[in-house]
Amino acid sequence: MNTRRHALLALLAGTAVLTGCASPQVTDYAQERPQLELDRYFNGRILAHGIFQQRGGEVVRRFTVVMDCHWEGNQGVLDEAFTYSDGSTQRRIWRLTKHADGRYTGTADDVVGEAQGQTAGNAFRWNYTLRLPVDGKEYEVQFDDWMFLVDDRVMLNRATMRKFGVTLGEVLLSFTKT
Template structure:
């Protein structure tokens, strides 16, 4: 019974999320087009529901624009030697963003407010030869002209099951 109580409390606590509008006017403003342009290097980690480190990785990102369409070509290199690629096609419409990638169900949707971007999508993740779908709550925080920190929470059945933390640095 105690475990059920803890699961219910955890679900209630995680359902209260920060509203993106609370970041309106924060500085430095997220210059989405300027940051995501050219080469970006990133370092990250994956933790499980208990914040236990499960994976580390680096990512090389090539970002290019054609009109209001951003292509992010991401190449992940994990500490266990495995590699993964993801290509995002992201549309910027004012402060609204939508995007698609090969391992994302449907369209990612979100917005920019001040120095922060928040968007949501369903990510397909292969685990032990089975494809799992996780809802992702993805937050990007502009630190300065060169650095953005990205935190993502992955949910299954409405409960947080993992976190991804990523530090991105724009290369010249």
Template structure:
């Protein structure tokens, strides 16, 4: 019993050490982030994953082809290339606006349930769960992504990968919209 209480207290203290970003701070910051505009076309991304100790465990690039379907669904076809580590090689997101909640929602084959997104001026919060493969097993984790717009062609995405409310790894991705080539 004493061991159980100690574990519960430790988990509570550690979960309080997580990231607590106030989204309202970004409502009036320009330029506003519009994922439909930014991702409609080709985007190049460069990213890293760091474990809890800050060590680099993955370094990768992503080629993203975005398009908007007739039903106003944003489709992101992502192809990953790893220089360090391994991971998913392809993901296709289908993202749409939920007019009832004024939020974005999305799905992909390796995502559990529905991802939820909310826009705040130049920022967007994107949350979802997935089974994350690590070595010979996988772990159900929650992703808490924050995306900030620098300008119409550049964004940064900071992801916090959490298990039991504790940040286990962090992802930093820089993305640049490529010029349309006719």
């Protein structure tokens, strides 16, 4: 009987550990407001300010983004112009498709394959692999991107960047609709 009790306690402890490690799902935010309609928010001009932090927390890059966005039906274009604190620039043009149930897919020239995302409530979760240039080489890194609508004008974004499952750092952004 003592062995049974230990086995049951071990099972319960293991379940608690696994439950504690479960990551949030976008549907966890379904009741949150204001309701995020991606094609409505990303329509027109958006300004963003951001930083990139290495996994130890050190901020190694600051940047601004000017986004010109428009939609025709369920097809959207997000034209992003980045300016980094060192004076360098970059451009990324996302082509998005809105699907049923708050799902989105997207492509960009430096994205490997197709990005997948979903909205629920005030949240949007976006997953993709990006070809990232570093010191003359390109690395494929995975992004787990979370956006949260704060009000009609402001949205906050946190993206975790990983390679081989190892966290490299985080990108933090504040979007402001003009």
